[in-house]
Amino acid sequence: MSGKAKRDGVADIKMSDIARHAGVSPMTVSRALRDPASVSEKMRRKVDAAVREFSYLPNRIAGSLSSKRSNVVGLIVPSIQNSLYANMIQAISDVLRANGFHLMIANSGHRLDDEEALVSALLAQRVCGLVLHNTTHNKRVRDLVAKTGVPVIETGNLPAEPLDMVVSYSNFEAARAMTAHLGRLGYRKIGFVTLPLRDNDRSEERRRGYFAALKELGLPADPSLVLEAPGGFSEGADALVRLIQTHPGLDAGFFAGDVLAVGALFECQRRGWAVPGRVAIASFDDLDLLRHAVPAVTTLRIPRHEIGRRSAELLVNRLLGAPAERVRIDVGFEIVQREST
Amino acid sequence: MSGKAKRDGVADIKMSDIARHAGVSPMTVSRALRDPASVSEKMRRKVDAAVREFSYLPNRIAGSLSSKRSNVVGLIVPSIQNSLYANMIQAISDVLRANGFHLMIANSGHRLDDEEALVSALLAQRVCGLVLHNTTHNKRVRDLVAKTGVPVIETGNLPAEPLDMVVSYSNFEAARAMTAHLGRLGYRKIGFVTLPLRDNDRSEERRRGYFAALKELGLPADPSLVLEAPGGFSEGADALVRLIQTHPGLDAGFFAGDVLAVGALFECQRRGWAVPGRVAIASFDDLDLLRHAVPAVTTLRIPRHEIGRRSAELLVNRLLGAPAERVRIDVGFEIVQREST
DNA sequence: CGTTCTCTTGGTATCGCTACCATCGTATAA
DNA sequence: TTATACGATGGTAGCGATACCAAGAGAACG
Numbered sequence: 250m251s252g253k254a255k256r257d258g259v260a261d262i263k264m265s266d267i268a269r270h271a272g273v274s275p276m277t278v279s280r281a282l283r284d285p286a287s288v289s290e291k292m293r294r295k296v297d298a299a300v301r302e303f304s305y306l307p308n309r310i311a312g313s314l315s316s317k318r319s320n321v322v323g324l325i326v327p328s329i330q331n332s333l334y335a336n337m338i339q340a341i342s343d344v345l346r347a348n349g350f351h352l353m354i355a356n357s358g359h360r361l362d363d364e365e366a367l368v369s370a371l372l373a374q375r376v377c378g379l380v381l382h383n384t385t386h387n388k389r390v391r392d393l394v395a396k397t398g399v400p401v402i403e404t405g406n407l408p409a410e411p412l413d414m415v416v417s418y419s420n421f422e423a424a425r426a427m428t429a430h431l432g433r434l435g436y437r438k439i440g441f442v443t444l445p446l447r448d449n450d451r452s453e454e455r456r457r458g459y460f461a462a463l464k465e466l467g468l469p470a471d472p473s474l475v476l477e478a479p480g481g482f483s484e485g486a487d488a489l490v491r492l493i494q495t496h497p498g499l500d501a502g503f504f505a506g507d508v509l510a511v512g513a514l515f516e517c518q519r520r521g522w523a524v525p526g527r528v529a530i531a532s533f534d535d536l537d538l539l540r541h542a543v544p545a546v547t548t549l550r551i552p553r554h555e556i557g558r559r560s561a562e563l564l565v566n567r568l569l570g571a572p573a574e575r576v577r578i579d580v581g582f583e584i585v586q587r588e589s590t
Numbered sequence: 591m592s593g594k595a596k597r598d599g600v601a602d603i604k605m606s607d608i609a610r611h612a613g614v615s616p617m618t619v620s621r622a623l624r625d626p627a628s629v630s631e632k633m634r635r636k637v638d639a640a641v642r643e644f645s646y647l648p649n650r651i652a653g654s655l656s657s658k659r660s661n662v663v664g665l666i667v668p669s670i671q672n673s674l675y676a677n678m679i680q681a682i683s684d685v686l687r688a689n690g691f692h693l694m695i696a697n698s699g700h701r702l703d704d705e706e707a708l709v710s711a712l713l714a715q716r717v718c719g720l721v722l723h724n725t726t727h728n729k730r731v732r733d734l735v736a737k738t739g740v741p742v743i744e745t746g747n748l749p750a751e752p753l754d755m756v757v758s759y760s761n762f763e764a765a766r767a768m769t770a771h772l773g774r775l776g777y778r779k780i781g782f783v784t785l786p787l788r789d790n791d792r793s794e795e796r797r798r799g800y801f802a803a804l805k806e807l808g809l810p811a812d813p814s815l816v817l818e819a820p821g822g823f824s825e826g827a828d829a830l831v832r833l834i835q836t837h838p839g840l841d842a843g844f845f846a847g848d849v850l851a852v853g854a855l856f857e858c859q860r861r862g863w864a865v866p867g868r869v870a871i872a873s874f875d876d877l878d879l880l881r882h883a884v885p886a887v888t889t890l891r892i893p894r895h896e897i898g899r900r901s902a903e904l905l906v907n908r909l910l911g912a913p914a915e916r917v918r919i920d921v922g923f924e925i926v927q928r929e930s931t
Numbered sequence: 932c933g934t935t936c937t938c939t940t941g942g943t944a945t946c947g948c949t950a951c952c953a954t955c956g957t958a959t960a961a
Numbered sequence: 962t963t964a965t966a967c968g969a970t971g972g973t974a975g976c977g978a979t980a981c982c983a984a985g986a987g988a989a990c991g
Contacts, residue, residue, distance in 0.1 A: 311947035482882035518884040541823035543859040652977035
């Protein structure tokens with residue numbers, strides 16, 4: 250653990266030095282810095298002058314220890330390398346920063362044990378709040394969260410038993426709605442391509458939604474119409490080709506994740522399959538790319554940015570004194586019908 | 591600043607409690623946790639038992655204050671919402687984590703003053719190292735870095751006067767190489783679309799590279815062939831259309847940034863312009879998307895992941911005791927010739 | 932058998948800041 | 962004018978760990 254990350258004393262000025270040079274007490278410096286209104290104009294000037302003279306940077310580590318208060322929020326996402334999360338992270342980061350908080354980011358790689366290790370590590374750093382893009386957790390994670398009482402936001406799905414606060418949409422409802430939408434448009438043989446289901450309640454929910462819609466549409470639930478694929482362009486392309494080989498009558502493909510749909514679309518362009526003439530393509534998540542592709546791709550708009558913003562806002566409110574109550578925000582979703590279906 | 595992020599004493603166990611329950615001294619607990627080999631088997635067992643019994647999480651804030659050592663690295667990127675940075679962040683995060691460090695991320699939005707505020711804030715948090723995706727800085731940033739002596743990695747460009755360590759490629763050389771490549775392929779009227787030049791040495795360098803190559807090719811340097819556009823699909827599309835309107839003879843477009851090329855490619859698909867028949871398209875940065883688009887897009891492969899990895903490795907080595915020497919790593923780039931040119 | 936050395940263990944003094952309470956001066960009320 | 966209150970300042974004691982040094986227990990040595 251940890252290295253010899255020594256920040257040696259080069260010009261290591263502390264508050265008492267500033268106090269001495271300003272001719273005031275350390276407490277006055279502390280106050281002048283944290284709550285300027287609480288000291289007199291005269292004192293403030295003296296302190297400010299000394300602070301500037303030495304470019305003094307208060308040591309927040311010491312501050313946090315002393316006040317038992319931290320201004321760092323921990324965030325765990327399954328993968329940083331994904332523009333969906335990036336949208337959310339940006340929003341979180343912006344809100345936190347506007348309120349004087351910082352963000353510590355880690356990625357779990359979709360592994361629950363890694364999530365546990367990261368939660369422990371972040372709690373050891375005494376983060377003042379956590380955002381988890383995941384709603385199924387280890388027992389130890391649940392225990393730690395309960396025991397420490399850190400405010401937590403869960404995101405990415407609407408769990409039955411949240412740890413604390415939740416901001417998300419329903420993967421089940423979203424997938425069901427899109428499948429139903431395809432049915433309404435007249436498609437009858439709808440393939441479903443999902444991200445890996447293992448340890449991923451979100452994928453699982455989406456698949457359930459797909460089947461639920463088929464049932465409502467009175468269409469047969471054929472498991473061979475469902476393919477599991479890691480995210481990626483090639484994987485989407487492969488999946489579509491395989492589906493069409495096994496089901497020549499396939500008239501639509503619903504790609505529930507990560508650029509799979511675009512991969513499939515490109516494959517159609519390469520093979521000269523008309524979209525939606527030969528096969529319709531629908532996607533999940535409103536990547537910019539989908540709107541600009543030719544043809545533009547029908548998709549589900551998930552308000553990722555809003556999820557991030559509201560998560561951070563809830564957290565900040567709680568940290569600023571709002572009562573600790575379980576909050577469950579469903580930000581919903583929206584079907585965006587475009588040219589590909 | 592900072593909120594009432596009080597982590598109240600709920601089950602707040604400290605090292606001395608563990609020590610008491612284990613029947614050893616606090617120092618022994620500390621040692622057993624940080625360097626198990628330094629205590630006897632018997633002690634280690636007692637400590638481990640007590641630690642597990644109470645699910646004790648050492649307080650790293652206190653540890654950092656006491657040891658004057660931190661295990662958090664700060665990272666400032668222009669924007670989190672960009673898969674290029676995401677690749678790098680992922681790599682940094684992985685390397686750091688493998689070595690017991692954590693990552694604090696902030697985004698400057700390409701504003702130097704924001705960068706300054708963030709550097710100050712991160713240094714106040716006493717990060718043990720900094721990674722800046724930017725090579726032009728405020729005076730205050732330069733002063734702070736010099737004064738505190740934090741190890742710093744700069745990335746995104748190869749500056750003439752680095753703050754400390756640099757891991758990057760040359761934007762100038764990359765843009766020049768691609769322009770020369772287009773010339774070699776026989777294109778004679780090459781448009782250049784760049785990201786905003788303001789406060790962005792990277793864009794500036796790329797433009798210089800473009801002009802340098804034109805000169806070498808013996809082609810006229812026509813400023814009206816250069817367009818500035820914020821990143822984005824539509825912006826790329828617009829830029830191409832404008833270029834072709836003003837220069838009907840345009841035979842190639844070099845899009846030096848962020849999905850601009852793909853936007854242009856889609857526009858060609860919409861308008862039925864053959865690529866590269868009517869106009870060739872070249873891009874900067876090897877997004878996955880470019881490889882899978884139809885036609886696949888010629889581009890510059892910048893090893894973003896490697897940049898992140900090596901940055902983090904350099905930082906970790908330094909933190910683990912490597913001598914503080916200026917390092918300048920040019921990771922290079924590669925031209926990837928595909929169907930679009 | 933005493934001495935020296937090594938290996939473990941423990942005590943104590945910080946680390947740099949903030950909470951809390953005491954103090955002092957002055958404004959307000961009586 | 963004296964009593965009361967309030968706002969501004971300062972002193973002191975931690976926050977929870979680690980650094981550093983001292984001390985005790987064996988092992989190895991002559």
